[in-house]
Amino acid sequence: MSSSSKSRGRGRARPIQSKETDTPGGLQDYPDSEIASFISQGSEISDVPQQTSEAIPPDEQSRAEKPRRGNPPKVMPGAPRGSGVKGITSEFATMRVGSSSGRSSSRSIPYSSMSEPQPQTTEKQGTAGDPVNIIANYIKILTKPQWELFQYHIEFIPNVENKRFRREIISQHRTKFKDVAFDGTTIYTFDDFGDFPEFVCSHPATSEEIRVVLRKVARNSPDSPIFFHLANLIVRKLLELSGMKLIGRNYYQFDRKIDLDRYKLTLFPGFMTNVNIYEGSLMVNVDLSHKVLNKTTVYQRLQDIFSQYQDVKHAQDTATKELVGQVNRIVLTTYNSKTYKIDEIAWDRSPLQTFPMRDGSQCSFIQYYEDKYQLKINDPGQPLLVSKPSKKDRRAGVNAPFLLIPELCCVTGISDVMRSDFHFMKEIAGHTHVDANTRYNRLRQFVTDIHQNYECQDELAKWNLKLDTDLVKFEARILDAEHILYFDRSVRYNYNEADWSRDGRNMRHISAKSLNHWIVVFPGRDEQISLGLIDALMQVCNPFGMHVEYPYIQQLVNDRPESYLQALKDSIPRNTDLVLCVLSNNRKDRYDALKKFLCLDNPVPSQMVLTKTLSRRNQLMSVATKIGIQINAKLGGEVWGVQIPTKTLMVIGMDSYHDSKRRGASVGAFVASTNPTLTKFYSRVIYQRTAQELMDGLAGCMKGNK
Structure with a gap:
């Protein structure tokens, strides 16, 4: 119902996380026979997500016809003209950024067929502006290893899904698998085991005989693209050796935690890292990260909600609204420091429920946590939290959801109520929004801690690597402010x-x-x-x-x-x-x-x-x-603009979205400037049938509508 009125005025009034695969799983959509039993321990090494940058929205740009500054633009030799766009689009259509499984195809490419990185020939330095000395959050890797690394894909027969069990199985042959890096599916080693070696091991939990089959994939030198993946594994191993603990994707210093008792929160400082080639040198990109952990468990929060309402159904709806599906509703399990996103609350289930163990016996949640972690669950009538498996879990064969105990889960992040509290946000910003000097000192201490840790130095020496003792320093230039x-x-x-x-x-x-x-x-x-x-x-x-x-x-x-x-x-x-x-x-x-x-x-x-x-x-x-x-x-207006040196420039942006619910369904987005001052834009959406990052319809986008 609505009421309308015509008011005064002229005329008529009319904008993860990887989850461990050994937590007990199951939900009403899955029969009891399919309930999986998974619990996770240990810190597993995972890839650091690539950083992305946001494009400046078109509503902050505008048109201004001004004389060109500098010399006329030079046309590069061989640049496409006219119908040459067809040649570009045909090549774009064949480019893919990964297969449908999401794994890099380079793992199966021999090093002999891989092209080595080409030296940088284009000079990117300018001359305008005032020079200034600055420090960047990068650490140089000083030595270039000279080793040859053998890469093996590993298969367990019968299959072992849990990474911790896989590591324990591999460790049974320590004399064979020495000085190796293992990410769960691939082993990197200095030793040549042959093309298809096999080993017999026993399952650490069931004592079942396990065949470990290795298949040689490639022989890699430090110039191989595979080295970046290995280097990231090594750096994350350094974080673990220096005493940090993995929460989600990043490592945090539990010994330097900050307690905010007034708000019942704990702030853990940590670091995010990524290894790659920057400006022609191999470097470690490192930056600060913070994890906020609520000292209040999910169970205590549920108790608070139910104490406010007499109607049970209303209380359940309120709890579901607050805890389920929100971006900041990530919980951390207190027994193994793993994070999970709450997708549902199973009100009809409790810790008294049983699930099948690997040996075929039935075990209740209460008994399981008491035997496994020596944790006593006090309320047997509490509901269970449901976390659906991620893409990574599903690739590993885990299709049943994870069931978590509210008593053993703490909420991470900051709630909307806290965000609206000015005093709280000011206090937490004092710890997370640090100035340049504080940031440098903490990153510098990070480097010092690694150099003073003997285990870290041994790990680096094993791979013939050496880190610089300070962050990268270089000369930059301060440009004049642009005319708006x-x-x-x-x-x-x-x-x-x-x-x-x-x-x-x-x-x-x-x-x-x-x-x-x-x-x-x-x-x-x-x-x-x-x-x-x-x-x-x-x-x-x-x-x-x-x-x-x-x-x-x-x-x-x-x-x-x-x-x-x-x-x-x-x-x-x-x-x-x-x-x-x-x-x-x-x-x-x-x-x-x-x-x-x-x-x-x-x-x-x-x-x-x-x-x-x-x-x-x-x-x-x-x-x-x-x-x-x-x-x-x-409405299509142009707010402001800046002087653009060339009048023949077009800026194009492209991205794609892959629907996880509908396999093979993707949407491509295309946007391009249409005037010399880059203040007007043409946009188009294309629906795709395959998981391509660069869409087949690029030619249609470039031609536009007549």
């Missing part, structure tokens, strides 16, 4: 702040669009805040060059998603320029439903605004200014 170009004036911002928002409040945009027919939708209790936003927008948009009529208002009786959708279905005419929705909170289901309707079902530009953003009256004009800029950009 508006319609008839330009702004040179404060270099130290890199912020020109104050100057831009009264600047006319390069190209301004009008809001003649737009709709504002809000709950009745937020009427005053919403009307204040409308008045503020009409004031701040006028200096931008935007003509804004008073909107058509839709007032709702509540803030449920269906109320918004019904109001929009009843009130959006064909000529609507924009729909602005005022939301009481950031509920994901409501936001997703509104964006789906306004982007797919009834395409129209939209702007979502939270009431908490508008609640501070003294900041309303500043907030309205930023919203007005966003609206102009969404």
